[in-house]
Structure formats: structure tokens, C-alpha cells
Amino acid sequence: MRRLGAALAVAAVALAAGCGSGGDGGDAASGGNGQPVRLRFLSLAWQKESIEANKQIVAEWNTANPKIQVEYVQGSWDNVNDQLVTSFEAGDPPDVIHDDSPALSSFASRGFLLDLTGKVPAGLKNDIPQAAWDTVTFSDGKSGQGVYGVPFLQESQVLIANKKLLDGAGVRLPTPDAPWTWDEFADVAKKLTKKGAYGVAWPMKSPVNKVLNLALNFGGTFFDTQNGKTTVKAGAQEREVLQRIHDQLYTDKSADPSALGMGTADPLPGFFAGKYAILPAGVYLRQQVAEQAPSGFEWVTLPPLKGVTSQQGAVSQTLSVAADSEHSDEALKFIAYFLNGPNQAKLAKGDWLLPTSTTAAKDPALTTEENGWDVATASAKDLVVAPFLKVNGYDEWKSKVATPAMQEYFADKISLDELATRLVEEGNKVLERYSR
């Protein structure tokens, strides 16, 4: 029987898709007859402090708005895509959806998300800079453009370093105004490499977003859109960061090859033990460093590296409203409250990420020197829209083509030219499916 499993599963979901639009909203009574409107809010918060902050804000809202009651639904980043695809297809999605901007593009083009253009209250709209709004502006799958979420938390790539080792090597400490260039970084990493200890550890279990975001340092965009048709490119600008990381691994030998298979947080035990002096990581990793560091361990957050520019691709976490939601106005009201300045400051602190809200960024707790908040918050100014956000089919390119190819390149199994050929040729084949 199991040989029919896949066919059955696909059929079942497609059946549901066929009759889905008719059968939703059974329990969602309208506000007219005195019953409160009920909204479901799918949250992906996973750090303890962050879940607390989320639940606290929801509870405050529910107390203040007896007419609009929000139910907190816990989701997980691991399977949110599958969960959303099935609930969208079944016509019964959560009203308010927490996700991140790379995921929105494909949902938006399939018509699952509500276009928020002109619907976001002015206060919230003006509090978030246009650069952040750009990360959630996508094609609607036909001819137009729309805003498909409210961006609220952003991540930048910084360096987390062992202060004692840096001081011992006598290197210049970078500041947000005078960051290390990639050349300087390579020199420092070499200086910090001694017997049994490496200057840097590049955890590259999921290399693609990291490389693509950093590639903007040298103007590498990886995608080229002309006349509505997107193709992959891997020219000199795109290759720069790839080559430099590869050099650290195999030419300078200042990066530990055995860290390549690790996830972002996996090198921490080695970092605490002095085996790695510098960890390139997203700002959120500071939370684990602060929490797990042995007493007396001194660490600093260093600003992002500079290539031609310090620009990095920005990916935001977002709140969106489902197109099938029966209470989209109420959902927007809730989002406007959930993401106001003070609340964004709470959420940013809970997740150790950067708020998009300009009011929240001024919160003293987010500009203190403690735990590198000042450096992290300052790095937000160089965040620009990651070009891959707008690419339909990026997810498939990433998991089928780019991830295995980059992993093999960093493991020194294929050359840079081979990598570039694979990214482009196999990649274009993948993207073609989506432009039909």
C-alpha cells in the first residue's frame, strides 16, 4: 500500500485545494453579534526570552481589546514551510503569520498572502525605513507588486571574537566607523593561528544565505533580472567572498576545515576553549555566547567586514496576513500594536536581533556596550535588500543546487570554476520552471 502513499498524499492535498476556499472560518464568529473576533497568530519564536516576550505582548493585547482576541499558536522554523503550504491549500491558514522575507516571495506569488499596500497604519509605516519595506515587496504572481508582510527583526553578520587572543596578538580592534577590510581580516586570522588553534571557524552547514549576504561586500548579487527573466550569475564579484573563505581554509590555513560541517552555534565549545579566535556569525549568536561562556571568558562583537562596501544582504522576520483570513482589518490592527516601537524593542532583546523600528533602535538597552549591542545595532545601517529575496524559485535553487555545490567547494572537492558553472547552469534550469 505504501507505494501509493505519495500519490495519495498529493491527491488529498490537491483535492483539499479544490474545495478549500469554501470551507473555512467555522469558528470565527464575526464581531457584529457581540462575540469577539478570534485571530490565530502563528509565532515562530524559539528562544526562551523571545517566547516570553511574544506571549506577554499577546496577553496585553487581549486584555486591552476584549473584542479582538488573539490566540498564540506556537510554530517552528524547522517545518513552517510545510505547515503553511498545507494550511494555505486547505484554506484554513492562521490569520497572522510569522515568517521571514525569503519565504514570502513564493507565497505571495501564489496569492496566499494579503497585499498590505495602503493598509498599514501610518505610524507603523513611517517607523520602519523604506529599505526594510523593500525586503517584503514582491511580485503578486501576475503583473503587479505588493507588500506582503511587515518586517520587524533583521539580522546582520558580525564577528564574535575572543578578546584575550586579539589583545595578545596586538591587532587593531575595528570600530563601526573603521571596520576591518577582508584583507585585514585575513592577516589577523593568520596572526591568530598557532599550533592547535585557528584564527577563524567558518560553520558552513548552511552556506548559501551566508555567502550570498556577504557577497554584497564586493557587489556580488548572484542573480540578474532582465525583462522579467531571472538568471544566475557567478562572475568576479560573486566569486570574491567564496575565494577568500576558501583561501583561509586551504592557502592560509587560518580557518579550521573540520568546522565546515557545523551549524552556526556548533563551534562555540571550541571558541570558549580558545581553539577558534573569531567566529563569523549572525548577531543573534551573542545570546548563546553570553549565556554559555565560562566565567572570566572575555568576548567582543566586531563590526561587519568591509569589501568594496560594508553592505550586507538583509533578511527580515515578518508578520503577514493570510489572504483567506476573514478578519484582515483586525489582524492588521493587532500587527500594528504588536510591532510598535516599545514592543519591537522587547522582541529584539528577546531574540538578540535588530529591530526595523527606528524608535525601537533608540532604546537604551539596544545601544549599550554590554554584549555588543552597540556594534550590532550600528551594523543595521549597512543592510540592503538581499537580491535573492525577489527570485522566484530561490528556495529550490538553494537546496538543490547551491547548498551541495558550495559545500563541495568549501570541502575542496571542486574548483571555483566548477562551482560557478554548476550554480549558473543547473541554477538556470531550476529557475526556468518558475518563469513558465
Next chain:
Amino acid sequence: MTALAERPYGGSRGGPQGGSQGGSQGGRRSRGALALMLPALVPVLVFSVGPLLYGILLAFTDARSGRNTETSFVGLENFAELLSDGDFWESFRIGLVWGLSVTVLQFLASLGLALLLNQDLRLRGVARVLAVVPWAMPPVVIGLMWRLVYHPDAGLLNGLFGTRVDWLHDFSLALPAVIVVGVWTGMPQTTVVLLAGLQNVPKELYEAVSVDGAGAWRRFWNVTLPQLRPVIVAITSLDFVWNINQFSLVYVLTQGGPGGRTRLPMLFAYEEAFRYGFFGYAATLGVAITIVVLAVLGLYLWRQAREAD
């Protein structure tokens, strides 16, 4: 069926009409039989045949996920695309490596275990129960358990060998590591079936060859194996079908990673449908795999039947 259906009618009918209008009675008879079968047929039609036909139909369309998509009939386009899809062939190759190696290893290990459990050992009852335990666990639980065994830092395996290998994320080790779990998972049913087969081998045969002076090996080769043959054919073909269509176990262990090295065909179909939203193409994959499995199985059973003659 007709014999069964005739009895109630034959009893109640009788009288003057009896036997005079054979044709129309036959029609009424089968209609009556159909009415009686309907309650049993409806669930089969609704829950099994319907979705199956729908799935097959879907394979010939360009159905995609989305509110604003239009589905149209595309004929064999999906199949043509499938044939030229390198990822599909890679996944298919992995599926075959996985299906064959798990089935063969499972069979060998289970045969050994079944022979052991067939001996007159102490605590044989307990051992037999223990051998069946993995059967009682859902695949997801097995997957989670083995993920802990393979964990690079806290795993049992690295602790035992003092190594620091990331079994499930290493490009060359992931598939073998997953195959071991597959073998472990499928052993109970194979062992139980083989054990039942062993107990059906007539004792007289052993006595006869012992009289002829055959040792343990000859007894096994000339009596046990030929006697077990039908059971072996049945269980290995069933195992192969189960294994090549395995999904949940590998999904929990690796989700098809690293870099697609453990992406079995069913995982591939799942990704196409629920990650990238190509429902039509995923249905094509399901149909194609069904055809391939039927072909492989047909060939195997046909050869076995011919050799048995």
C-alpha cells in the same frame, strides 16, 4: 460470489415465476448483489480508488500550489521532464541503493536471528519478544532515537568509539548510516515471518538427512533453504516495496540531506509537492515509482517462479 448471492434469492423466490425468465432474473440478481456489496464498496471507492485515480490523473496535468493557478492537461510532458531530470535519476539511484541494500542486509540479519531464535535456548520467549520490539515503535520515534545515537557531540556511537564524526551530515557516511537504521527497523517483521517459516519445516526431513550423515551446513543448505524458499521470496519482495517507498524514517533522520545524498524517491516527491508546490510533477513521480516497483517486482517474482519449476 454468484454462488453465495444465489442462495438467499433461491430460497425466497420459488413459486410460478421460477426459472421462466432467466435473463432478467440474472440482471436483478446481480443488481441485488451489488446493493449488498455497496456498503463495503463505498469506503474502498471513496478512500482508496478515488484518490488513486485522482493522483494518476494529476500526473498528466501541470497542477501547482496556489490560489491563482490554473490547471491544464499537459499529456506526457511531466513524464518527459522526469526522464531528463538529473535530480530524479540521482534520487532514483539512491532509492535503489537504499532499497536493495536494506532488503538484502535485513534478510541476512533476520535469517540469522530467526535461526538463533528457532534453537532451543534458555529464555527463548523473552528473546523472541525483544526481537519484535522495534516493530512496536513508530518510525518517527525510531528516527528521533537514532538521531540521538548518531549525534556528533552527545551521541552514543561517538561516545562508544571516542570519535567525533557527524554521521548524518557527512556526505559519504549519511547514506550508510541511514541504511543501518533501515535494517534495524525492518528486522522484526522479517524475523517473525522467517521464524514462522522455519517452524513449518518438517522434522522428518532433518532426521532423514541426518541419517545420511549430513552436517549442520548441509542440513541448512539442502533442507532449510529450499523449504523456506516461498517464504523468502514473499518477505523479500514485500520488504523491497516497503523499503523503496520509505519516507518517514529518513525524513526524520536527515530530511534527505546532506546535499541530497539520502533523498529517496518519496522524499523527492514530497519536496516537489509541499516545498516547491509542483503537485502535478510530484504525482508523476509517484506514478513513475509505482511502475518501476511493479516492474522490478514482476521480474523478480517471475524469475523465482521459473526457477522453482
